[in-house]
Amino acid sequence: MSQGEHISSGFDEDLAELKANFLKMGGMVESHVAGAVTALVDNDGHLGEKIRDADKQVDQLELLIDEEATHIIARRQPTARDLRLVIAVIKMVADLERIGDEAKKIAKLAISLAEEGKAPRGYVEVQHIANHVRGMLRDALDAFARLDPEPAISIMKEDKRVDEEYKTAARSLLTFMMEDTRNISKCMSVMWILRALERVGDHACNIAENVIYMVEGEDVRHKPTKWAEQVVGS
Amino acid sequence: MSQGEHISSGFDEDLAELKANFLKMGGMVESHVAGAVTALVDNDGHLGEKIRDADKQVDQLELLIDEEATHIIARRQPTARDLRLVIAVIKMVADLERIGDEAKKIAKLAISLAEEGKAPRGYVEVQHIANHVRGMLRDALDAFARLDPEPAISIMKEDKRVDEEYKTAARSLLTFMMEDTRNISKCMSVMWILRALERVGDHACNIAENVIYMVEGEDVRHKPTKWAEQVVGS
Numbered sequence: 135m136s137q138g139e140h141i142s143s144g145f146d147e148d149l150a151e152l153k154a155n156f157l158k159m160g161g162m163v164e165s166h167v168a169g170a171v172t173a174l175v176d177n178d179g180h181l182g183e184k185i186r187d188a189d190k191q192v193d194q195l196e197l198l199i200d201e202e203a204t205h206i207i208a209r210r211q212p213t214a215r216d217l218r219l220v221i222a223v224i225k226m227v228a229d230l231e232r233i234g235d236e237a238k239k240i241a242k243l244a245i246s247l248a249e250e251g252k253a254p255r256g257y258v259e260v261q262h263i264a265n266h267v268r269g270m271l272r273d274a275l276d277a278f279a280r281l282d283p284e285p286a287i288s289i290m291k292e293d294k295r296v297d298e299e300y301k302t303a304a305r306s307l308l309t310f311m312m313e314d315t316r317n318i319s320k321c322m323s324v325m326w327i328l329r330a331l332e333r334v335g336d337h338a339c340n341i342a343e344n345v346i347y348m349v350e351g352e353d354v355r356h357k358p359t360k361w362a363e364q365v366v367g368s
Numbered sequence: 369m370s371q372g373e374h375i376s377s378g379f380d381e382d383l384a385e386l387k388a389n390f391l392k393m394g395g396m397v398e399s400h401v402a403g404a405v406t407a408l409v410d411n412d413g414h415l416g417e418k419i420r421d422a423d424k425q426v427d428q429l430e431l432l433i434d435e436e437a438t439h440i441i442a443r444r445q446p447t448a449r450d451l452r453l454v455i456a457v458i459k460m461v462a463d464l465e466r467i468g469d470e471a472k473k474i475a476k477l478a479i480s481l482a483e484e485g486k487a488p489r490g491y492v493e494v495q496h497i498a499n500h501v502r503g504m505l506r507d508a509l510d511a512f513a514r515l516d517p518e519p520a521i522s523i524m525k526e527d528k529r530v531d532e533e534y535k536t537a538a539r540s541l542l543t544f545m546m547e548d549t550r551n552i553s554k555c556m557s558v559m560w561i562l563r564a565l566e567r568v569g570d571h572a573c574n575i576a577e578n579v580i581y582m583v584e585g586e587d588v589r590h591k592p593t594k595w596a597e598q599v600v601g602s
Contacts, residue, residue, distance in 0.1 A: 193590035200587065204455055211445050221438055224458055308556060312549045322542060353434065356427035 145210045149219065152202050153279070156223050159195040159230050160275040164268055166192070166237035167334060171264040173241055174327065175257050179248035185241035192234035199227045215351070222348040226278070229337040233271065236330040236337075243323045253320035255310050259303035260324065263331045266296050270338035277345045286342035296335040303328050379444045383453065386436050387513070390457055393429040393464050394509040398502055400426070400471035401568055405498040407475055408561065409491050413482035419475035426468035433461045449585070456582040460512070463571040467505065470564040470571075477557045487554035489544050493537035494558065497565045500530050504572035511579045520576035530569040537562050 166185050173182035203224050206212060212220055247253055270292050277285040307325055311318045346354050400419050407416035437458050440446060446454055481487060504526050511519040541559055545552045580588050 190590070197587055197590060204451070207441060207455070208447055208451055213442055217438065217442055221441070221458065224455065225462060228459060228462060308553060311545070312552050315546045315549055318546050318552070319542060353431055356424070356431060 145206075145212070145216075148202070148206050148210060149212075149216065152199065152206065152220070152223055155195060155199050155202065156227065156230075157275060157279055159192060159199065159227065160271070160278075162188075162192055162195065163230050163233040163237060164271050164275070166234060167240070167264060167268055167271075167331075170237045170240035170244055171260060171331075174244035174247060175261060177248045177252055179245045182241045182245040182248060186238050186245065189234050189238040192231060196227055196231045200224065203227075215348070218348045218351060222344040226341045226344050229340045233334050233337050236334050239330050240327050243327055247320065247323055250320065253324045254317055255321060256303065256307050256324035256328065259299070259306070260327055260331065263296060263299050263303065263328060263335075266292065266299065267331050267335040267338060270296070270335055271341075274338045274341040274345065277342060278348075281345075281349050283346040283349045286346050289342040290339055293335050293339040296332060300328055300332040379440075379446070379450075382436070382440050382444060383446075383450065386433065386440065386454070386457055389429060389433050389436065390461065390464075391509055391513055393426060393433060393461065394505070394512075396422075396426055396429065397464050397467040397471060398505050398509075400468060401474070401498060401502055401505070401565075404471045404474035404478055405494060405565075408478035408481060409495060411482045411486055413479045416475045416479035416482060420472050420479065423468050423472040426465060430461055430465045434458065437461075449582070452582045452585060456578040460575045460578045463574045467568050467571050470568050473564050474561050477561055481554065481557055484554065487558045488551055489555060490537065490541050490558035490562065493533070493540070494561055494565065497530060497533050497537065497562060497569075500526065500533065501565050501569040501572060504530070504569055505575075508572045508575040508579065511576060512582075515579075515583050517580040517583045520580045523576040524573055527569050527573040530566060534562055534566040 166188060169181060169185040169188075172178065173185060203220050206220050207217070210216075270289050273285045273289055273292075277283065277289070304325060307321050307328070311321045343354050346352060400422060403415060403419040403422075406412065407419060437454050440454050441451070444450075504523050507519045507523050507526075511517065511523070538559060541555050541562070545555045577588050580586060
């Protein structure tokens with residue numbers, strides 16, 4: 135085997151490991167969002183504590199992936215699509231870390247609601263939006279795994295729907311708070327949970343945008359490109 | 369002039385431009401946070417609209433800086449501290465963009481509160497926390513400009529104080545909402561504004577962490593390093 139082939143094969147392995155770790159982290163935060171919402175709905179403080187504490191593993195994976203990405207750039211000097219992949223991972227890993235933070239936030243609120251007693255409203259909406267944004271996240275990770283920018287468009291459409299669902303749920307909670315002041319404190323916790331889930335949707339959307347950039351070399355953020363037009367025109 | 373010097377000089381110019389644009393974007397989002405809070409406190413819907421619309425410039429700068437950073441990595445193949453600087457900029461620019469988003473969010477709430485009539489409480493707390501997080505952001509940008517990791521430690525300490533201030537203000541608003549249900553809707557807007565400002569503090573803290581990484585080559589996120597110990601031990 136020539137030296138060139140050797141380097142190239144090591145490069146491919148590095149990239150494959152980077153991608154595998156990124157997907158591992160993605161799967162981890164998705165399961166944390168699911169677990170945190172289950173802890174809430176089942177009034178399961180113990181599960182909430184498990185999810186809260188598990189966020190440390192997410193943070194460690196973030197550091198590892200960042201290190202790997204920097205190492206690849208420094209040692210392998212990737213260009214074109216490979217470089218875009220590494221840079222996209224550096225950006226997307228921050229989104230995954232924040233999804234992990236949102237899951238942790240939900241878990242902590244689930245713990246206190248398990249102690250105080252459930253909130254009187256909003257759990258159905260929480261479950262619905264949680265399923266929605268988890269689906270978006272899975273699709274975004276799948277788009278990344280298959281280097282397929284097409285699903286990214288539908289993720290952006292979904293994000294608009296999640297925003298609407300969030301607004302509707304928040305309005306309904308607000309009305310309920312006005313009806314009975316005894317509901318305010320617990321309903322506020324549910325409000326923060328809804329907000330955290332809406333943010334998870336935003337981060338899934340960021341990941342989708344980065345997959346497009348990675349594959350197409352086109353930065354679709356903030357621009358009326360063909361991608362954005364497809365979304366707006368839907 | 370030799371070819372080597374020419375390339376090196378171009379490299380330095382590229383890095384200098386990258387840094388200048390980053391600082392320009394930082395100054396821009398700091399002024400947007402200030403403007404959005406002024407719009408709120410002065411009940412100035414027109415200023416609110418100006419700030420809301422000005423976020424487009426922030427987004428454009430983000431795209432430009434990302435492009436410059438990618439270009440430098442691809443063409444100049446920086447190593448060691450130079451590479452860390454470019455990677456840190458790629459990460460920090462996402463924080464600045466999100467600070468811009470928070471300012472836009474505050475501006476939009478300021479516009480609706482200017483229409484509905486001011487909220488009965490919370491403006492003093494908003495101003496206080498806004499000044500606090502703007503100071504943190506300025507210090508973080510300054511640490512970046514001077515490549516000085518020392519101020520980063522105090523920024524992390526400040527972030528803990530902002531979190532406490534935020535919690536106190538949120539608790540007090542919650543109590544006020546419970547006292548009179550007619551306050552709920554407007555007080556919720558102030559609650560979202562406080563939350564947005566608290567997030568600005570978090571982003572300033574992220575920038576500070578990246579400055580440390582950039583200068584020291586040490587990733588202080590999520591780790592009990594000497595930096596974190598200095599913070600915890602304070």
